[in-house]
Amino acid sequence: MIRIIVQTAPIDVLAEITQAETAGERGAGAVATFTGLVRADDGVETLELEHYPGATEAALTKVATGAIERWGLSAVTIVHRVGPMHPGERIVFVAAASAHRAASLEACSYLIDRLKTDAPFWKRETRGTQASWVEARDADKDAAARWTS
Numbered sequence: 001m002i003r004i005i006v007q008t009a010p011i012d013v014l015a016e017i018t019q020a021e022t023a024g025e026r027g028a029g030a031v032a033t034f035t036g037l038v039r040a041d042d043g044v045e046t047l048e049l050e051h052y053p054g055a056t057e058a059a060l061t062k063v064a065t066g067a068i069e070r071w072g073l074s075a076v077t078i079v080h081r082v083g084p085m086h087p088g089e090r091i092v093f094v095a096a097a098s099a100h101r102a103a104s105l106e107a108c109s110y111l112i113d114r115l116k117t118d119a120p121f122w123k124r125e126t127r128g129t130q131a132s133w134v135e136a137r138d139a140d141k142d143a144a145a146r147w148t149s
Contacts, residue, residue, distance in 0.1 A: 037089065
């Protein structure tokens with residue numbers, strides 16, 4: 001089962017974990033999760049994400065499908081926020097359910113690494129009165145590339 005949500009509302013991690021555990025019950029012995037938070041790097045006060053509706057969900061579904069095929073997962077959840085957010089707020093949640101923990105843990109890393117480069121999100125950071133668009137980071141590209149072999 002694949003569950004993809006792109007929303008402006010805050011992410012309810014407890015509800016998402018419960019949903020992931022329920023979705024993965026058949027054949028799952030493990031559910032691994034990752035929650036990403038907005039960082040205050042270099043004085044960031046606001047991070048705003050824009051996306052291309054429809055294309056974003058399709059790209060996230062493709063990433064989730066790749067994880068299911070690679071690790072034989074029983075369920076994947078990706079919840080990603082868009083709109084304005086502040087440091088400390090949850091920006092992304094992923095969950096992977098599998099028969100064994102190693103597959104779930106690896107799949108979570110894959111999901112985060114790939115969605116950061118494969119999904120059409122645009123980030124703008126605001127520091128005081130200055131706002132600027134964020135370019136893709138080489139470290140994110142390198143992390144995603146490790147899964148292509």
